[in-house]
Amino acid sequence: MGKERIKLGREGEERAEKFLLSKGYKIIERNFKTSFGEIDLIAYWRKVLVFIEVRTRTSYNFGRPEESISEEKKKKISRVASLYLKAKKLNGVDCRFDVVALVLDREKGVKIKLIENAFQLC
Amino acid sequence: MLAKVYSATIAGIEAYPIEIEVDVTQGLPSFSIVGLPDQAVRESKDRVKPALKNSGFEFPVKRITVNLAPADLKKEGPSFDLPIAIGLLTATKLIKRDRLTDYFILGELSLDGSLRPVKGILPTVLKAKGLKKKGVILPEENAREAALIKGINIYPVGSLKRVIDFLEGRIEILPFSLEVKNLFKERAIYPVDFNEVAGQEHVKRALEVAVSGGHNALLLGPPGSGKTMLAKRLPTILPDITLPEALETTKIHSIVGLLNPKEAIVATRPFRSPHHTISDVALIGGGPFPKPGEISLSHNGVLFLDELAEFHQDVLEVLRQPLEDGIIHISRAKGSVSFPARFMLVGAMNPCPCGTLGQQT
Ligand SMILES: Nc1ncnc2c1ncn2[C@@H]1O[C@H](COP(=O)(O)OP(=O)(O)O)[C@@H](O)[C@H]1O
Ligand SMILES: [Mg+2]
Numbered sequence: 313m314g315k316e317r318i319k320l321g322r323e324g325e326e327r328a329e330k331f332l333l334s335k336g337y338k339i340i341e342r343n344f345k346t347s348f349g350e351i352d353l354i355a356y357w358r359k360v361l362v363f364i365e366v367r368t369r370t371s372y373n374f375g376r377p378e379e380s381i382s383e384e385k386k387k388k389i390s391r392v393a394s395l396y397l398k399a400k401k402l403n404g405v406d407c408r409f410d411v412v413a414l415v416l417d418r419e420k421g422v423k424i425k426l427i428e429n430a431f432q433l434c
Numbered sequence: 435m436l437a438k439v440y441s442a443t444i445a446g447i448e449a450y451p452i453e454i455e456v457d458v459t460q461g462l463p464s465f466s467i468v469g470l471p472d473q474a475v476r477e478s479k480d481r482v483k484p485a486l487k488n489s490g491f492e493f494p495v496k497r498i499t500v501n502l503a504p505a506d507l508k509k510e511g512p513s514f515d516l517p518i519a520i521g522l523l524t525a526t527k528l529i530k531r532d533r534l535t536d537y538f539i540l541g542e543l544s545l546d547g548s549l550r551p552v553k554g555i556l557p558t559v560l561k562a563k564g565l566k567k568k569g570v571i572l573p574e575e576n577a578r579e580a581a582l583i584k585g586i587n588i589y590p591v592g593s594l595k596r597v598i599d600f601l602e603g604r605i606e607i608l609p610f611s612l613e614v615k616n617l618f619k620e621r622a623i624y625p626v627d628f629n630e631v632a633g634q635e636h637v638k639r640a641l642e643v644a645v646s647g648g649h650n651a652l653l654l655g656p657p658g659s660g661k662t663m664l665a666k667r668l669p670t671i672l673p674d675i676t677l678p679e680a681l682e683t684t685k686i687h688s689i690v691g692l693l694n695p696k697e698a699i700v701a702t703r704p705f706r707s708p709h710h711t712i713s714d715v716a717l718i719g720g721g722p723f724p725k726p727g728e729i730s731l732s733h734n735g736v737l738f739l740d741e742l743a744e745f746h747q748d749v750l751e752v753l754r755q756p757l758e759d760g761i762i763h764i765s766r767a768k769g770s771v772s773f774p775a776r777f778m779l780v781g782a783m784n785p786c787p788c789g790t791l792g793q794q795t
Binding site: 360390393394397403404405406407408409429432433434 | 460461462463464465495496497
């Protein structure tokens with residue numbers, strides 16, 4: 313991964329976090345890592361535990377950012393989420409997967425979209 | 435919370451009751467169907483979800499498990515869409531559960547929440563009656579076929595919304611009924627008649643003897659001599675089909691989806707004439723979910739093998755046992771299924787490849 317992309321990713325995650333705070337999310341983890349992969353943000357929205365994937369693009373040229381989540385990625389996030397629940401002994405909580413899609417276009421400005429319950433465990 | 439809905443699946447020619455258990459719990463959102471579902475049952479997820487949304491319900495963001503019990507029976511087809519949707523709504527307490535045990539519920543859902551007809555209604559309704567259910571809730575287009583069975587209430591519904599309103603007691607649905615005898619009489623008409631065959635007195639006589647004595651027949655003659663014409667008209671000189679016979683044949687046609695919902699009953703003796711390229715499975719029945727073949731579709735009627743000599747040898751061989759027994763047994767790793775196959779076999783062929791052997795040319 314090039315430096316540019318990492319920087320872009322960081323900026324996206326920061327903006328996403330601010331956006332989520334404004335929507336009433338309480339962030340409890342950032343970049344939760346396991347050997348399988350990581351989850352960008354974990355938060356509570358009311359009593360629902362939300363696993364959040366942040367997708368950042370610089371323009372629409374390659375399609376919408378939310379379309380870039382592959383089945384592979386969903387599986388990874390699913391596994392990490394399951395592990396997280398086990399590690400924290402969190403059974404009996406409502407959960408869901410959200411996606412925050414950002415477009416950071418230098419000319420047209422920033423666009424943020426939240427997709428609640430974007431996909432299911434897979 | 436756990437909800438239970440009742441329905442049936444077809445194996446062989448019989449319906450078997452199926453309990454659809456829907457469990458909705460907290461956890462990572464998922465939707466899984468277990469209990470030997472086939473592809474169509476598994477795809478049910480992708481129909482139930484939009485159907486619920488388009489009927490004005492939120493699809494629950496929960497861990498959803500659907501179990502089709504008993505687990506050792508293969509479940510086939512899209513008819514579980516409706517009971518799964520109802521189970522989901524009940525498990526999430528969007529509808530009350532108290533009336534669910536009284537009914538068999540079945541139907542395929544369209545994405546917009548309306549219902550599509552399904553196969554195998556007749557055996558399913560018979561089973562519901564045997565189990566003393568109060569009624570069967572099914573797609574409107576299946577109502578006529580279902581109403582062939584008396585002594586159980588048939589509730590035709592057009593959409594998921596209607597089913598819910600009915601189960602919640604918000605609307606009344608009058609049980610559907612029809613005069614089976616009248617329908618049977620109305621439908622007992624052949625488009626052709628044996629008396630359209632001119633001359634050929636010796637052939638007609640021979641066929642009358644065959645029909646009276648319950649024999650099979652082979653028609654041998656040059657092209658254009660009327661073999662196909664005669665065979666097609668044989669059902670019209672067989673004794674009229676009785677209502678019990680008609681119901682038996684209807685059952686078989688219903689299972690394979692050959693029954694026209696408008697006609698609802700096979701009221702004439704069936705005439706089946708498969709092409710000579712037919713496989714043995716298509717002729718006698720079989721497949722991974724054993725289905726009746728042509729010999730069972732012609733049960734109580736005529737099976738006509740035109741150009742008999744062109745059929746594969748091994749295809750003709752498999753006819754021996756059912757011809758003798760009037761029933762076909764298909765063995766599977768798990769037990770065997772039987773389909774009735776009592777039919778009059780009529781063959782036709784030319785006397786030689788050019789068809790004109792023994793004629794002046
Ligand atoms: N005895 C008959 N009476 C009336 N029409 C006949 C007769 N025999 C033959 N035909 C006519 O000839 C056509 C061809 O006959 P068909 O039954 O196809 O012959 P085959 O099967 O022996 O080749 C029929 O559709 C029918 O119109
Ligand atoms: Mg012919």
